Amino acid sequence: GESVGLHLPTLSVQEGDNSIINCAYSNSASDYFIWYKQESGKGPQFIIDIRSNMDKRQGQRVTVLLNKTVKHLSLQIAATQPGDSAVYFCADGSNTGNQFYFGTGTSLTVIP
Amino acid sequence: DAGITQSPRHKVTETGTPVTLRCHQTENHRYMYWYRQDPGHGLRLIHYSYGVKDTDKGEVSDGYSVSRSKTEDFLLTLESATSSQTSVYFCAISTQRGDTQYFGPGTRLTVL
Numbered sequence: 001g002e003s004v005g006l007h008l009p010t011l012s013v014q015e016g017d018n019s020i021i022n023c024a025y026s027n028s029a030s031d032y033f034i035w036y037k038q039e040s041g042k043g044p045q046f047i048i049d050i051r052s053n054m055d056k057r058q059g060q061r062v063t064v065l066l067n068k069t070v071k072h073l074s075l076q077i078a079a080t081q082p083g084d085s086a087v088y089f090c091a092d093g094s095n096t097g098n099q100f101y102f103g104t105g106t107s108l109t110v111i112p
Numbered sequence: 113d114a115g116i117t118q119s120p121r122h123k124v125t126e127t128g129t130p131v132t133l134r135c136h137q138t139e140n141h142r143y144m145y146w147y148r149q150d151p152g153h154g155l156r157l158i159h160y161s162y163g164v165k166d167t168d169k170g171e172v173s174d175g176y177s178v179s180r181s182k183t184e185d186f187l188l189t190l191e192s193a194t195s196s197q198t199s200v201y202f203c204a205i206s207t208q209r210g211d212t213q214y215f216g217p218g219t220r221l222t223v224l
Contacts, residue, residue, distance in 0.1 A: 045215070
């Protein structure tokens with residue numbers, strides 16, 4: 001089946017620093033990508049998405065970059081805060097497919 | 113959690129017993145999904161629905177059945193629970209295929 005992987009299983013950053021979480025995908029047909037945040041004991045929460053006709057999209061303190069050439073996307077969190085501590089995972093899908101494929105996630109810990 | 117509730121939130125049951133999990137949405141979204149989340153795996157799709165009485169299998173559907181008699185409710189049934197079905201189950205919804213999926217809070221199921 002399809003696989004969506006994350007390069008690092010854990011990431012620790014100092015409060016106030018920027019965080020970068022990476023993700024690789026394998027399906028060339030994927031044209032829609034989502035980043036989710038999951039806090040302990042809760043359901044995944046939508047953060048930001050990007051479609052394949054874009055290479056960058058910005059939200060509030062978050063930016064997603066997409067490199068279709070190498071099938072890689074990243075999530076950048078500016079001025080990381082303790083409340084950002086969670087597991088982050090990416091998902092990829094397409095309008096022609098019936099499901100998204102999810103990575104196992106990167107656990108982000110923010111050190112006060 | 114985008115108007116999605118799941119019940120029960122926690123359940124402990126014994127091997128061989130039937131179990132039904134319920135997902136209820138107030139968003140009137142057409143698509144509904146059931147996933148399971150296990151350590152070392154990304155979210156894996158069990159079944160999904162694309163309308164009332166319209167359902168299809170996901171990648172890990174063996175041992176599970178679903179029903180959708182109303183737009184707002186999507187039921188997941190484990191016909192005869194096994195220990196391998198111990199997991200956290202998430203329901204998700206989306207407006208259309210390939211669109212952003214929003215998740216419920218999850219149900220933690222333990223099969224003894």
